[in-house]
Amino acid sequence: MQALTNKSIAVNRSPMTIWERLYLINIIKGMLITFSHMFKKQPTVRYPEQKREFSPVFRGLHVLNRDEEGRENCTACGLCAVACPAEAITMEAAERQVGEEHLYKEEKYAAKYEINMLRCIFCGLCEEACPKDAIYLSETFAPANYTRKGFIYDKNDLLIPNTLTNATELAKAKGVEA
């Protein structure tokens, strides 16, 4: 059979010489190889103390965005839920009442907004679908939890801290997420 490339190396099937059959030399060779590994750099990232940086396009945990006046952007249009291939997002819409203008940007808002992090595949399609810049994928990942329920993130978990009333917390959150 003709070889496709010239990269292949023929296996040497000639009978072993007396030195090779003694094995000892080859064993010592092998042991020197393992010994040399003692001085090699370990690629290990010592996780809790040392974190590997995410790539700039990393898609992590979702955040619900606010505008510059600290009002929620989300209008509960449901486009993210429709776009979601894993059907992880559920929401309930509500109408903004008089006197709630400082809370919600538009007349309709999400009364309930839940993402099941066990279903979510972090594809970022919700982010792409959102017409109101309300949902973004941040640079952290969902931390471990003891129960399945703990992985259903509601609005309180997802909303970023209010820019105006809670500036320090926002900075802190940003610092953690950076």
Next chain:
Amino acid sequence: MTLLAFDWAMIIEKLILIVIIVLTTLLITLYTTFGERKVAAILQDRPGPNRAGPFGLLQPLADGLKLIMKEEIIPTSASKWLFILGPGLAMTASLMTSAVIPWGTEIHLFGRTIELQVADINIGLLYVFAVVSMGVYGIMIGGWASNNKFSLMSALRAASQAISYEIAMGLALIALLMSTGSLSLKTIVADQVTGNWWNVVYQPLGFLIFFICAMAECNRTPFDLPEAENELNFGYHQEYSSMKLGFYLFAEYVNMIMSSAIMASMYFGGYDLPFFDESTVAPNIAAIIGVGTLLIKIVLFVFLFMWIRWTIPRFRYDQLMNLGWKKMIPLALINMLITGAFILSKL
């Protein structure tokens, strides 16, 4: 009242010595398991256990605690007393070797001369040989009493392996005996201390054979067929749990330390620190230096064991038998012949 005309202080002295040796051995063993994991990790470019305590130094305690906390299971179809006896026997047999190892010269304390050897018996080498062959009983009884096919297969393998390699080991020892002219380990070490070269210079082939056989007797990789994970699940300790399993695993490390100590004593001068004249310092300090030297030699041997384990894959069963019967035994016989020829030419 002839019974009371006995050196009772010696009994106490020996008892204390035994307790110290056994406890130290167990402590060192504890850290050998840690050392094994660290060596394995470093040879594989990993950091190894480093979470429990500084540098992971508390890891062996955590491991031990975990083993103790596990549920103790005795299978219903197991032969109960033999099942319990197995691990104890394995441990006892491996600890018994320590009795004849000369750990140092002698210490002068409270006007008494205390020898750092539990028993200087004139058949030291034979005793070692006998105890080593007892080690297989722990494995065999455990494997048989588990009433599990894998365990039984593994016990059979262990027995045949131990028997095969004991012959070559014994022949290597005979060659050593021929060149030293003594069966007492104390005399063998003392001969190496006083000016002579270490026995490894006279018996390089014998040492190699003994080393390989020791590895086989300890069931260390590449000779760990009795616990071959990929074909026998876990071998003879498959049915064991909790501290009974711990004893088996521990016995392996004790075996390793003991065979290192034996090899250091028989071939590498025992407590002899090379290029150092012990008579220039106080006898007590010389004895302590001697003990330290022997411990360092043991650690080096244990490292060699580990280094080999993490380099060489396991033998196939037929390869193991080939090596044992067709290579080691003829080699040991040739070694004996060469030794005999040398002795004759010197006469």
